[in-house]
Amino acid sequence: MIKRFLLSSFTILTLTISATAIPQSSYSLENFTSVAKEAIPAVVSVKVEFQSTPQQKFLGSPFQQKGNDPFGDDFWNRFFQVPQRESRPSIGQGSGFLVSEDGYLLTNNHIVDNAETVTVTLKNGKEYEAKVIGRDPNTDVAVLKIEGKNFPYLKLGNSNILEVGQWVIAIGNPLGLSATLTVGVVSAIDRSNLGLTPIENFIQTDAAINRGNSGGPLLNLRGEVVGMNTAIATNTGGYMGIGFAIPSNLAEHIMEQLIHNGTFTRGYLGVVLQQVDHGLADAFDLDDVQGALVADVAKDSPAEKAGLKRGDVILRYNGKVVDNISVIRNAVSIMKPDEVIRLQVKRGKSIKNIDVKVGKHPGNVVSASESVNQLGVQVTELTPDLKKKYGYDNEKGVVVSSVSAGSVAQLAGIKAGSLIISVNHQDVITPEEFYQNLNESDAGRPVLLLVKQGNITHYVSLKSSKK
Numbered sequence: 001m002i003k004r005f006l007l008s009s010f011t012i013l014t015l016t017i018s019a020t021a022i023p024q025s026s027y028s029l030e031n032f033t034s035v036a037k038e039a040i041p042a043v044v045s046v047k048v049e050f051q052s053t054p055q056q057k058f059l060g061s062p063f064q065q066k067g068n069d070p071f072g073d074d075f076w077n078r079f080f081q082v083p084q085r086e087s088r089p090s091i092g093q094g095s096g097f098l099v100s101e102d103g104y105l106l107t108n109n110h111i112v113d114n115a116e117t118v119t120v121t122l123k124n125g126k127e128y129e130a131k132v133i134g135r136d137p138n139t140d141v142a143v144l145k146i147e148g149k150n151f152p153y154l155k156l157g158n159s160n161i162l163e164v165g166q167w168v169i170a171i172g173n174p175l176g177l178s179a180t181l182t183v184g185v186v187s188a189i190d191r192s193n194l195g196l197t198p199i200e201n202f203i204q205t206d207a208a209i210n211r212g213n214s215g216g217p218l219l220n221l222r223g224e225v226v227g228m229n230t231a232i233a234t235n236t237g238g239y240m241g242i243g244f245a246i247p248s249n250l251a252e253h254i255m256e257q258l259i260h261n262g263t264f265t266r267g268y269l270g271v272v273l274q275q276v277d278h279g280l281a282d283a284f285d286l287d288d289v290q291g292a293l294v295a296d297v298a299k300d301s302p303a304e305k306a307g308l309k310r311g312d313v314i315l316r317y318n319g320k321v322v323d324n325i326s327v328i329r330n331a332v333s334i335m336k337p338d339e340v341i342r343l344q345v346k347r348g349k350s351i352k353n354i355d356v357k358v359g360k361h362p363g364n365v366v367s368a369s370e371s372v373n374q375l376g377v378q379v380t381e382l383t384p385d386l387k388k389k390y391g392y393d394n395e396k397g398v399v400v401s402s403v404s405a406g407s408v409a410q411l412a413g414i415k416a417g418s419l420i421i422s423v424n425h426q427d428v429i430t431p432e433e434f435y436q437n438l439n440e441s442d443a444g445r446p447v448l449l450l451v452k453q454g455n456i457t458h459y460v461s462l463k464s465s466k467k
Helices: 030-042 073-079 248-261 278-283 302-306 325-333 384-390 431-439
Strands: 003-006 043-051 055-058 083-086 089-098 104-108 117-121 127-129 131-136 141-145 167-172 180-191 202-205 217-219 225-234 243-247 263-268 271-275 292-297 313-317 340-347 350-357 359-367 377-381 398-403 419-423 447-453 456-462
Touching: 030 043, 030 167, 030 180, 030 217, 043 104, 089 225, 104 225, 104 248, 131 248, 131 263, 141 248, 167 225, 202 225, 225 248, 243 248, 248 263, 263 325, 271 325, 271 384, 292 302, 292 325, 302 350, 313 325, 359 431, 377 431, 398 431, 419 431
Parallel strands: none
Antiparallel strands: 003 225, 043 089, 043 117, 055 083, 089 104, 104 141, 117 127, 131 141, 167 180, 167 217, 180 202, 202 243, 217 225, 225 243, 263 359, 271 292, 292 313, 313 340, 340 350, 377 398, 398 419, 419 447, 447 456
């Protein structure tokens, strides 16, 4: 079975930009060298330090405090091994790249998540303590800032005009090998449903990227950043020709809000969407196997207020075809509250246009000073594909998409793929309901989750960091 890994095996990547805007089709192999020479100074190493899971440590002799131990430490060490919990710092390393001359950087959220200190090292060896300006676990984007000026930086290109077959360059520090340049092509665009992040719209490339490239740029032959390397698909743990990068347009959109507002506010419709397959297309009398079927509508949500109903099939949004549910989910997620989205909906035999004023996602406001939620767990809706993947055919709930390293959820054994059925005895069937119930939990009291992992259903009590 092919496994997918976030590339935070913690290494460094360095890339460059070309100053001359030559049409990409006119480049020769010599231009790879030119791009590399220009880009490398703007790519940095990101080193993080965080507290790891407590380890066992020997307390020593029970006579130690009295100073009259008749046996000595060797005796107690050898035969009794009385344990004590000890927390030790862990070090991780990844990549990032400068996007402004005054020291703003982009990297992956999973690199700096829960980091106590973040250190950025430039190609010239200079080290800087970095501040985390903001993070978005839903897209795995984070913005850092180092103090200084006149830094080399990379220009963000337009990922919307990428085409399959186009040359791309990845430079990084895979497996500790610094400034490694690899070349490949865009293998596919708009990759989703990979289970890597709640919001997915990845560029797929066959440029060789491995653990350690995470957070580094993917460049076109004009030296512009068109993506940020994030994950690989592999069943060996290493390169198999399938890598994924966050599109530069999405990363830039997240970055601008985090820099200017300190927060990223996610849009919200309040619907559970289901992918249309051949059977559903026949049942709903659709001409093509496309669209998003509304399986449920949350009470008092923007969707309900606008008149969307269970059984509606969303065919277009703002004039764009809905090929799959990820298309509309991603579009709404990056919209601002109070923006209006026009949906073309098939209801029975009629086609309707419904304008929906996008709401504010109840649990997905991300800032520099706080996690998306206090438990360190991200969830996504239980789609038919996920039901089949995890064997939740007759269940209701939300699926854990990611768990933050060192979080209370991880320490309690909750893993990606777990099904959360209820929060504080309240059933949840949408991510919005999960976050809403979590936010409404009483400060100082444990959060009680009903969780199914495999064939085991059990309650988990978690003490959140909510004040």
